[in-house]
Amino acid sequence: MKIKAATTSKKKRYIGLLYISPWIIGFLVFQLYPFVSSFVYSFTDYSITNTPSFLGFKNYISMFKNDDLFYQSLGITIKYVFMSVPMKLAFALLVAMLLNIKLKFVNVFRTVYYLPSILGGSVAVAVLWKFLFMKEGVVNKVLSVLHIPSVDWLGSPSVALFTIGLLTVWQFGSSMVLFLAGLKQIPAELYEAGTVDGASKIRMFFTITIPLLTPIIFFNLIMQMVNAFQDFTGPFVITGGGPLNSTYLYAMKLYDEGFKFYKMGYASALSWILFLLILAFTALTFKSSQSWTHYEDGGDF
Numbered sequence: 001m002k003i004k005a006a007t008t009s010k011k012k013r014y015i016g017l018l019y020i021s022p023w024i025i026g027f028l029v030f031q032l033y034p035f036v037s038s039f040v041y042s043f044t045d046y047s048i049t050n051t052p053s054f055l056g057f058k059n060y061i062s063m064f065k066n067d068d069l070f071y072q073s074l075g076i077t078i079k080y081v082f083m084s085v086p087m088k089l090a091f092a093l094l095v096a097m098l099l100n101i102k103l104k105f106v107n108v109f110r111t112v113y114y115l116p117s118i119l120g121g122s123v124a125v126a127v128l129w130k131f132l133f134m135k136e137g138v139v140n141k142v143l144s145v146l147h148i149p150s151v152d153w154l155g156s157p158s159v160a161l162f163t164i165g166l167l168t169v170w171q172f173g174s175s176m177v178l179f180l181a182g183l184k185q186i187p188a189e190l191y192e193a194g195t196v197d198g199a200s201k202i203r204m205f206f207t208i209t210i211p212l213l214t215p216i217i218f219f220n221l222i223m224q225m226v227n228a229f230q231d232f233t234g235p236f237v238i239t240g241g242g243p244l245n246s247t248y249l250y251a252m253k254l255y256d257e258g259f260k261f262y263k264m265g266y267a268s269a270l271s272w273i274l275f276l277l278i279l280a281f282t283a284l285t286f287k288s289s290q291s292w293t294h295y296e297d298g299g300d301f
Contacts, residue, residue: 096179126237
């Protein structure tokens with residue numbers, strides 16, 4: 001009986017490995033191998049068609065000493081992250097609160113508001129965004145009807161990055177769903193107690209809603225920050241990095257070095273700097289969360 005049980009247990013393990021094998025193969029081939037190989041290539045002179053030749057730290061030294069566009073794209077990207085992520089989270093929370101109200105057909109509205117997150121990263125939507133905000137686009141035509149001066153949304157260096165950021169804000173669906181789930185977990189008794197004590201809606205929002213949503217705010221902040229650092233499709237399709245490199249994000253710099261100039265070794269070095277940058281900002285966010293994130297059990301993260 002023991003031998004039979006052991007054989008059955010062994011078969012179950014093999015069956016389990018068989019079921020999970022597609023994920024294991026995908027992880028090894030499409031994630032772990034590129035991750036390790038990019039680190040190796042970052043120390044080489046590699047242009048796809050040629051055999052990599054070892055350079056040591058020359059790619060990194062050249063990046064920090066000779067590449068002014070590296071610093072420019074890095075600064076623009078950090079500015080883009082600090083501008084778009086807070087706007088996106090604030091808008092997602094606002095919509096989540098509106099959809100948390102008991103209304104007829106509210107499930108239909110929730111579905112409609114989630115659609116931008118499914119479509120937002122596509123090239124087609126980026127092209128549509130470009131047509132909306134071009135000089136003779138729909139947005140300026142609406143402004144002219146309202147007798148408001150038109151804005152050069154994509155041609156002005158001071159406005160173009162903000163316009164690109166609006167596309168990111170429009171993709172608020174995933175954050176909104178998480179906020180909506182969090183709002184539904186807040187006990188109604190807390191709001192009732194606040195009403196009895198004479199607290200206003202605004203005060204209850206800052207003393208009840210926000211503190212209880214801080215774990216979800218923290219999670220959304222991490223996820224959206226990581227995504228924003230890697231944003232590429234919108235700026236590439238809409239402005240191509242212009243005008244005057246005002247929307248030339250770091251991911252575009254990385255793409256140009258690798259696929260335009262065929263400097264794969266240098267592009268790999270750029271990718272590792274981006275990885276370390278995201279890691280640093282994530283670590284700082286985790287560290288700061290100890291002072292502003294609150295959990296039901298009263299513990300820290």
